[in-house]
Structures are given as structure tokens and as C-alpha cells.
Amino acid sequence: MKKLTEDIIVxxxxxxDMLSQLEVGKLKDAGHGGMHEIFRRCAVAVLxxxxxTDSARQVYDAFEDFEVELLQQERGLKLKLHNAPASxxxxxxxxxxxxxxxxxxxxxxxxxxxxxQGHLDTxxxxxxxxxxxxILRNAGVMRPRVDPNLVVCWGGHAxxxxxxxxxxxxxxxLGLRGLDVCTGCGPGAMKGPMKGAxxxxxxxxxxxxxxxxxxxxxxxxxxxxxxxxxxLVIMPDIEKRLEAFARxxxxxxxxxxxxxxxxxxxxLLGILLNPANARMPMPLVLTGPSSSREYFETLDTFVRAxxxxxxADRYRIITGDPERVARQVYEGVARVxxxxxxxxxxxxxxWRLLIxxxxxxxxxVSHEAMSLLELRGDLESHVLAANLRQAFSGIVTGxxxxxxxxxxxxxxPYEIHGEPVxxxxxxxxxxxxxxxxxxxxxxxxxVPCYRVVA
Numbered sequence: 110m111k112k113l114t115e116d117i118i119v120x121x122x123x124x125x126d127m128l129s130q131l132e133v134g135k136l137k138d139a140g141h142g143g144m145h146e147i148f149r150r151c152a153v154a155v156l157x158x159x160x161x162t163d164s165a166r167q168v169y170d171a172f173e174d175f176e177v178e179l180l181q182q183e184r185g186l187k188l189k190l191h192n193a194p195a196s197x198x199x200x201x202x203x204x205x206x207x208x209x210x211x212x213x214x215x216x217x218x219x220x221x222x223x224x225x226q227g228h229l230d231t232x233x234x235x236x237x238x239x240x241x242x243x244i245l246r247n248a249g250v251m252r253p254r255v256d257p258n259l260v261v262c263w264g265g266h267a268x269x270x271x272x273x274x275x276x277x278x279x280x281x282x283l284g285l286r287g288l289d290v291c292t293g294c295g296p297g298a299m300k301g302p303m304k305g306a307x308x309x310x311x312x313x314x315x316x317x318x319x320x321x322x323x324x325x326x327x328x329x330x331x332x333x334x335x336x337x338x339x340x341l342v343i344m345p346d347i348e349k350r351l352e353a354f355a356r357x358x359x360x361x362x363x364x365x366x367x368x369x370x371x372x373x374x375x376x377l378l379g380i381l382l383n384p385a386n387a388r389m390p391m392p393l394v395l396t397g398p399s400s401s402r403e404y405f406e407t408l409d410t411f412v413r414a415x416x417x418x419x420x421a422d423r424y425r426i427i428t429g430d431p432e433r434v435a436r437q438v439y440e441g442v443a444r445v446x447x448x449x450x451x452x453x454x455x456x457x458x459x460w461r462l463l464i465x466x467x468x469x470x471x472x473x474v475s476h477e478a479m480s481l482l483e484l485r486g487d488l489e490s491h492v493l494a495a496n497l498r499q500a501f502s503g504i505v506t507g508x509x510x511x512x513x514x515x516x517x518x519x520x521x522p523y524e525i526h527g528e529p530v531x532x533x534x535x536x537x538x539x540x541x542x543x544x545x546x547x548x549x550x551x552x553x554x555x556v557p558c559y560r561v562v563a
Contacts, residue, residue: 111195114173118180119188119203121212124561132219136179144222147326151214151343154330155189156197158207161410164513188215197453209335210341213248217343218245225345237469241344241352242458248342250321250357251457257446259321261291263373264298264365275398275431276364278302282435283308284318289440291357293340293350294322295332297363303337314357325350325385328369331509347502348473351376353500356459359437359445360392363424365401367547368508371538372501373410378412378420379494385460387527390448391423392441399429408542415497415533416490462518467495474513475507476520479559484527484535493531500525500535508538508548518556524560533562 114196136145155176157168176187188211190203197207222549229243245251260283264276280290280302284406290306292299303320310318322338325347334341344350355377363374379392393530395405405426427434446456454461472478482496503523506513517523525535539561542548550556 112192113190113195113198115191116200117190117198117203119190119208119211121186121208130224136219137425139256139311144218147440148215148218149177151218151326151329152190152211153194154333155207155210155214156427157194157330158210158333158336159196164514165328166514168330175425177532183501185228185364190242196364204336205334210338213341214343217244217248220244221345221536232470234380234464234466234469238352238356238464239461241349241356244344245342245347245353245357245458248340250340250342253455254457254459256389257442257456258288258450259291259319259356259357260288260302260360260362260442261358262298262302262362263293263366263370264301264355264363264364265547266295266297266299267405268297270366271398271400272365273297273301275396275401277305278431279362279364279396279418279434280305280307281309282431283438284311284315285313286435286439286441287313287315288435289319289321291319291321291323291354293328293332293369294324294334297562298366298370299332300337301364302333302336302362307337309336314414323350323353327512329509331512333412347372348469348471355380355464357457358391358459359456361394362434362438363393364396365397365404365547367542368504368539370500371411372498372505374408374412375416375494375498375501377414378423379491379498380462380464381423382416382420382491383463383465383493389462390444391442392438392445393424394434394437395426396431396434397425402428404541404545407538411534411538415531416494420490420494428478465491467492468498472499472502474523476516476523477522479503480526482525484525484531485518486530488529497535504539504559513558520558522558524562526562529563 113542127241136148148171151171154168157371172192172194176191180187180189197203225240229240229242259528283290284306291301292302307318319339319340322334323342323344325344344353361377363370380386397404407453409426449456484496484499507517509525543555
């Protein structure tokens with residue numbers, strides 16, 4: 110990982126270029142609620158776009174001497190970058206897309222710190238949903254008076270070349286049908302659909318195609334925003350990130366992935382299992398190349414063995430047919446539009462979707478919290494889905510997030526306890542992920558950060 114030792118001055122483009130003296134003071138103060146450190150870490154993650162590691166710790170260690178300084182001038186704001194990743198520059202100039210991402214990070218970190226934290230009751234369901242709404246609105250993501258057309262694509266960063274090319278083919282078919290794409294903004298199955306959609310949009314002469322990427326400070330270094338993202342949003346935590354996806358999506362496509370993808374699927378199925386959401390149309394297709402059939406069979410078996418057949422009824426599995434996937438999604442989006450018109454709900458934000466606090470409250474990953482998770486068959490299906498989602502979130506933390514990796518190194522693997530039937534299903538799924546090398550980037554030696562205990 111090379112770095113530029115010379116200082117680079119960067120002017121804003123496409124986003125925030127004015128800050129108050131109070132905001133600048135908070136960002137300069139390394140001890141003020143962690144705001145400076147959050148911005149510094151997110152900034153180095155964005156600048157390291159295209160890096161060859163999915164370990165946040167490795168990124169932070171490699172650029173521990175990176176620093177970003179705010180220069181408040183009468184004509185606006187500039188940033189001074191010191192020891193920045195060299196890959197973000199061409200002939201000494203910061204790549205324009207990365208510069209946009211850098212100031213998007215600044216915009217969201219400042220907004221959350223000054224307008225959300227301490228101002229909203231984020232312990233309440235309404236407060237959390239309002240926080241998600243305000244952050245997305247401030248980022249300009251929500252577009253009133255625009256017909257539904259945003260497809261959220263989830264999938265892993267550690268996928269095969271065949272799976273990546275397939276995700277591009279699906280994105281291409283979506284783009285040909287005028288659909289926009291939103292992903293977790295990283296590489297792999299998060300980049301492929303955007304790349305394909307960009308070509309499809311180009312063929313249809315769509316010049317305002319949207320490629321929305323939503324991340325959060327804990328994961329952004331492991332999954333740096335890919336260069337196709339033209340609208341980047343940084344949510345405060347994984348739970349608000351997941352709710353943001355659910356609120357702005359008009360359809361979902363899930364490609365092959367690992368524990369992070371399983372976490373996302375459980376989040377979505379868990380909220381759809383709520384009786385209040387039973388009649389709400391939410392197109393959901395699980396897809397990959399024909400060679401990924403076994404992956405989806407394993408995932409489907411896990412869902413049915415844990416949260417039940419009712420959950421599996423909410424999705425369709427289609428393999429080896431990108432055009433069919435796109436048609437299914439396009440028709441599903443049309444049903445969403447009719448439903449929103451009928452109920453008077455906004456096209457740009459799904460207010461009617463009821464999300465239980467179990468899915469909204471941040472899960473503080475620790476060895477104790479992981480060991481205390483209740484994974485029993487007598488729980489309501491949506492409660493079990495919420496607890497399983499937290500288990501997968503903990504594994505993601507132990508795999509790639511800086512604080513999780515360090516905790517596992519210090520105290521050993523997380524222990525996950527539960528009833529034998531559920532633990533057998535969980536163990537089988539995790540073993541399949543390891544065998545298929547879906548836990549880390551190819552070539553990286555994987556040591557499990559967890560232990561499944563019946």
C-alpha cells in the first residue's frame with residue numbers, strides 16, 4: 110500500500126463546501142466525541158478505493174500516519190491530506206469520483222454529529238426512522254415525483270469471477286429497463302450490478318442513472334466505495350444502514366455472498382414476517398449463475414430450518430437467467446408503484462413498513478453479547494430472525510471490522526449458543542461459506558472468529 114508523502118490540498122466538488130466555525134472546531138478536535146477520528150478513518154477508507162485487502166485493521170495500520178486537516182477559508186472549505194493512499198491520485202491530482210466520495214463522507218459525519226446525535230430520540234422506533242430519513246434527505250438521495258425504480262442489490266465482496274460477471278449481466282438487464290441500482294457500495298456483487306447498469310443506461314441514452322452506495326464507519330474500510338457509486342451515504346451504524354436500504358428500495362436482488370449477505374437477508378425476511386407487513390409488496394429475488402445453485406439451496410435450507418417456510422415464501426430463487434431476473438423485478442416494481450399510489454405512501458421512502466425495535470437498536474458486539482443471544486425454536490419467527498441477524502453481524506465484526514478483529518485476537522473466538530437444531534443449521538451454513546471461500550477475499554487464510562455451541 111503506497112502513500113503520497115507530500116501534502117495534498119483538495120477542494121470540494123459535488124457536495125459540502127461550507128461549514129460553520131462550530132462544525133470545523135468539532136472536526137479539528139480529536140477528543141470531541143470521536144468525530145475527527147471517525148472522519149479520518151472513513152476518509153482513508155474512501156481514498157483506499159481498489160485496495161487488495163478486506164481487513165479494516167490492515168488498512169488502518171498501513172495508513173496509521175494518514176491525517177486530514179480542515180482548512181477553513183473565507184471562500185470556503187478545503188482539506189489537506191497527509192500520507193494519503195497513492196492509488197487515489199493520477200499525476201498528483203485526486204480522482205474526481207473519489208473526491209466526491211470524500212466530501213460525501215464529510216457531509217454525513219458532520220450532519221450526524223451536529224443534527225442527529227443529541228437532537229433525536231434514537232432510542233425510540235420513530236426517532237430511529239426519522240434519523241434515517243433526515244440523513245438520506247440531507248444527502249439528496251430521496252427524489253420526490255419520480256416513479257419507483259430503485260433496486261437494492263446485496264451480495265458478497267468475496268465472490269468468484271463467474272458470479273461477478275453474472276451480477277454485471279443482471280445489472281445490464283436492469284439498466285436496459287430504466288432501473289437504478291443501490292448497493293452496499295463495495296466491490297464484488299456490490300460493484301457488478303452498478304457496472305452492468307451503467308452500460309444498460311448508456312445503451313438507452315439514460316444520462317442520469319443512479320448508483321447509490323450506502324455504508325457505515327465500521328465496514329467502509331473493508332468494503333471501500335467502488336468508483337461507479339455516484340451517490341454515497343454514510344449511515345451511523347449497520348442497523349440504520351439496513352433500515353435505509355429497506356426504506357428506499359422498490360425491489361431487492363440478492364447475489365451469492367457470505368455472512369454479511371446472510372445478515373442482510375435475515376433483516377429483510379425478519380421485518381417482512383411481521384404481520385403488519387404481510388400484504389406489502391416487496392419483490393425479492395435470490396440469483397446467481399447456474400454454478401451457484403448449491404449455494405442458494407444451502408441458504409434456502411437454513412432459512413426453512415430456522416425461521417420457517419413462511420419466510421422462504423417471500424423470495425424466489427432464479428439461477429442462470431439474468432433477463433428473467435430483471436423482468437421479475439421490473440414487474441414487481443410496477444406492483445410497488447400501484448400499491449404506493451393506492452395507499453398514498455411516498456415513492457421515495459417507505460413509511461408504512463413496520464420495523465420492530467429488535468431490528469433497529471444497535472447490537473453492541475462483544476463476547477458476552479454473542480454468548481447471550483437467544484437462538485431457540487420456541488421464539489416467534491421474527492424474533493429468531495432478529496437474533497440470528499445479530500449473530501451474523503457479530504461474525505462480520507470479528508472477520509473484518511477493526512475492533513472485532515482485535516477483540517477476537519485478545520479473547521479468542523466468539524461463542525454462539527443455541528438449541529441443537531438451530532445450531533446444526535447455522536453450523537452447516539457457516540461451514541459451507543468457509544468451504545466456498547466466502548468469508549474473506551480469495552487468497553486470504555481464514556481462521557474462524559466464532560465457535561458454534563449446541
